[in-house]
Amino acid sequence: MDQTPRGNRLHIAIFGRRNTGKSSLINALTNQDIALVSSVPGTTTDPVFKAMEILPVGPVVIIDTAGIDDEGELGQLRVRRSLEVLNKADMVLLVIDAAAGVTEFEENIARTCRENKLPIVTVINKNDIHPVTAEQFEQTRQQLGVRTVVTSALTGQGISEVKIAIMKSAPPSWDEQAIVGDLLKPGDLAILVVPIDPAAPKGRLILPQVQTIRDILDHHAMAYVVKESELQACMLSLQKKPRIVITDSQAFQKAATETPPDVLLTSFSILFARYKGDLKTLVAGAKAIKNLRPGDKVLIAEACTHHRMEDDIGTVKIPRWLRQLAGGELDFQWSSGNRLPASLSEFKLVVHCGACMINRREMLSRIMQAQVAGVPVVNYGVCIAYVMGILKRALSPFPLLQESL
Amino acid sequence: MDQTPRGNRLHIAIFGRRNTGKSSLINALTNQDIALVSSVPGTTTDPVFKAMEILPVGPVVIIDTAGIDDEGELGQLRVRRSLEVLNKADMVLLVIDAAAGVTEFEENIARTCRENKLPIVTVINKNDIHPVTAEQFEQTRQQLGVRTVVTSALTGQGISEVKIAIMKSAPPSWDEQAIVGDLLKPGDLAILVVPIDPAAPKGRLILPQVQTIRDILDHHAMAYVVKESELQACMLSLQKKPRIVITDSQAFQKAATETPPDVLLTSFSILFARYKGDLKTLVAGAKAIKNLRPGDKVLIAEACTHHRMEDDIGTVKIPRWLRQLAGGELDFQWSSGNRLPASLSEFKLVVHCGACMINRREMLSRIMQAQVAGVPVVNYGVCIAYVMGILKRALSPFPLLQESL
Incomplete structure (x- = not known):
């Protein structure tokens, strides 16, 4: 996953007052122990960008902010730095301690996000210590006017709901997964093996084939479209090896025989499993x-x-x-x-x-x-x-x- | 037009009693003087197959039959031979002399066509000599139960209506015009130049491009799809020259520069003008x-x-x-x-x-x-x-x- 360019990762800024459990929440979301967890308020200092993976959301950058309500001169600096990261975030997770509730701090964050048209998810954490009542949940939701989830980072409760909320709040571009173009360099050649059987729509290609051609062109590569019976002739017509052969599953065996071992080989089905899922x-x-x-x-x-x-x-x-x-x-x-x-x-x-x-x-x-x-x-x-x-x-x-x- | 394979031509059998003006009608339809015109009954003898062009219907084979009501032994032979051609015809033109009207002969032909599910157009000819009344027209139409047109092959009256009737009666397969496949041999390579501009539908190709790729595959040829910026790289990647380059008109100048003079070059617009018209x-x-x-x-x-x-x-x-x-x-x-x-x-x-x-x-x-x-x-x-x-x-x-x- 380290091959994912930083620019394609969903950037999630996590805000929360000191000791609301931000770091524990990050660990729970990523199944990692990377964030430094401590019960001393203010352990996390400057905003830190961490490339991580949240399954099945995919590759993300967690922007782990300082406790934004820090007092004193150093605290003010931290607050300013934390707010600057909003420019770099695709969305915000706002973590609230179930015992502490909503204050002016959370309302400020929610308003700033609204002004910046930044999606926001509120996480009411530490439900294990201070169980959240339906009334408190509803009040929080109304005060901040955003998608709200109750969690316990400690027990794992609500973590999958946070992931779903992240996916639902992510900006439209987050959905964009290349079909095959991210596997190609500009000028690369992809061979598409397209059997024409009685099930094929008359005079057309099926949509996944069309989408794949388009994706190849969008990535400045070239698409060589052939029936399985012409694959060998196609290979022979080329000066240089293709980067990849993409075949309909029906013709996989034939394509496997005729594709040199050092050329990538896959099927439309595999590419679309990735394009449409995890x-x-x-x-x-x-x-x-x-x-x-x-x-x-x-x-x-x-x-x-x-x-x-x-x-x-x-x-x-x-x-x-x-x-x-x-x-x-x-x-x-x-x-x-x-x-x-x-x-x-x-x-x-x-x-x-x-x-x-x-x-x-x-x-x-x-x-x-x-x-x-x-x-x-x-x-x-x-x-x-x-x-x-x-x-x-x-x-x-x-x-x-x-x-x- | 002689390159059109005989099998793709619309086969039109022309029937009519002696001296109804079949040959004059053929001449009027084709603007040619090929059929032997004479006022002596029975000049046309055995059924004759003539490859011709009727504009804008396209290439046809006119099956010019003997006067099918011929008397005597030779006449009977002619009748039998004439009826055999129904197996080879896509449709029938039945020519009636306006003065003579419908007889058992025409009813036989119409019934035989019905039994063979063969489309038939009745032409009431010689309107110049014997003007057809609305009553006679209606009666003929009802007696034969088929599409009916009044003509004068001599003056040209009604000839375009006959052409339209031919097109409307032609079997569904007659409509089938290849987009580019008929210009390709199996194994040939066609390069498609497909600019991706803001007007292109997101993640798709426009339909004419898809139809062209499919048509190429249907003709056992290969389609190499590239943006105009990759055309040169595409040409360089090939061992052998493509048969044809098909470009969006937008990219024509660039494609014209980068296509060798001995490679055919055209645009999707030209191919579709042919595919969709004349x-x-x-x-x-x-x-x-x-x-x-x-x-x-x-x-x-x-x-x-x-x-x-x-x-x-x-x-x-x-x-x-x-x-x-x-x-x-x-x-x-x-x-x-x-x-x-x-x-x-x-x-x-x-x-x-x-x-x-x-x-x-x-x-x-x-x-x-x-x-x-x-x-x-x-x-x-x-x-x-x-x-x-x-x-x-x-x-x-x-x-x-x-x-x-």
Whole structure:
């Protein structure tokens, strides 16, 4: 994740009066012990920028500010420096001690954010020590007029809700994940293998193929589009090797044979699993497939209620493959529409659709719902790649994930 | 036009009793004197297949049958041979002498066509000699139950209506015109130059670009898609020369500089003028642009009522360019929607939209309406190419049209 340029990371400034538990909250969000935690007020001094990862939000920069209500001359300097970071932040987490409540300090921060059109999430922390009443919650929410979450950084309570609130508050550009362009240098060549079968729409290409071409052009690279039958001729027509071959999964085996080993090879499905979700978590989920045993409960979740075709992927094909791998009948359940079922923890696996009708933010929050419930989650694309035995090779552009298999 | 494979030509079988004027009708449709015209019944003997062109219907094969009611043994043989050609025909023109009316013979033909699901157009000919009354017309139409047109092959009356009836009766496959695939051999490489400007839809390609890629793949060729800034790098990456470079008109000058002279070069607009209409007639229409004089009436015709943007092509840009070329104000009129104005002959030029919302058949019949009125017609794409001075080079895949300029 260190390859992520700083500019693409979501910059989250954390504000809070001394000893509200900012550092503990950062640790809880990142599962790391990087922030210095102490119960002596004012341990954190100048604003510190820390590149971190919050799963599944992705790479972030946490801007850890000094306790902004510090007294004395040094304190005033700290306050000024802390407010300067608002220019560099994409959003603000405002941490309140449940026992202390809202003061002029928090109202100032909320107003400054409003003036700067900066999204803000209020976290009422230390719920374990001072349980927050419904009344206090509602009052805080109304006083500050922003999205509010109750947490205990100590017990982990509410941490996933903070992550969801972060994703929902992040600016529109945060959603922007390149399809493949971030894997290419300007002038690089990407070969796209596009079978034309009876399912292809007449006279068109399917949207993921079009989006991939566009993404390549947007990154000043070049897209060479061929049917699988022309892949070899295409390779021979080139003076230099392509950077990557991207194939429809159907043609993966043929593409794998005809792609030199030092050329990256992946599928549209893998690229779109990353574009539309959290590839790392989905690949980890794929590993759970081999642990399925007859009788296990499996949730197949679709975001929309599409017209089911014969040999439908979600109701026929994937169940058939998973049954074969499990060596017996599985207890499938299906969900579709806006929400995943509340009781996710009873499932051994969640298999989610490709999310073509929902955005990345929504898919990430669904993936997190499964993670919070401790259930492995894959999407259709990663599941099919695993079942076909092509997942490892198809992860060639992502060596860390490839090694994790 | 001799390059058109026989299989792609619309096969029209012409039936009619002896001396109904079949041969004169063929001559009138094709503006040729190929059919042997004589007033002696039965001059035409065995069915004869003639590759011809009916403008703007396109390349056809006229199956000129023997007078099918011939008497005697030789006559019976002719009848049998004539009926066999129905298997090879896409549609039937049934010619009736206005003086003779409908007999069992015509009813047989109409019934046989119905049984074979073959479209049929009845032509009541020789209206000049025996004017057809409304009553006779209606009676004929009802007796045969098919599309009916009154003509005089001698005076030319009704000939354009026959052409329109042919286009409307032609089978669905007749509409199918390749975008560029018919100019490519399997394994050929086509470079597509696709500028990404602020007007491009976010994350997509515009439909004509997608359709062109698909058409290339459908013809077992390869599509290399690049922005204009990468065209040179793309050329250098290749072992062999591409067959053709297809560019957005915006990037034409740059593409023209960077495309070797022995590589075909055209624009999406030119390909779509051909795909959606009759390129030959539109190119002929372009030549009329230089004859425009101040005060001339020009019709700008759009098939749909789209939302007009600032600097709209039909209301702002094209009028501006044409005014400049004419050296003064022109008398513009605009039409939109289903039909062209009836009084086309008052215009010096018809400039039609790109026909993205209507099909080829509809566009061809609109082009013909202008032709019948004796008015030159161009579409936006050809007009812009002419105005930009790139039409000649952009016609490089069509040498006959290029020479005609």
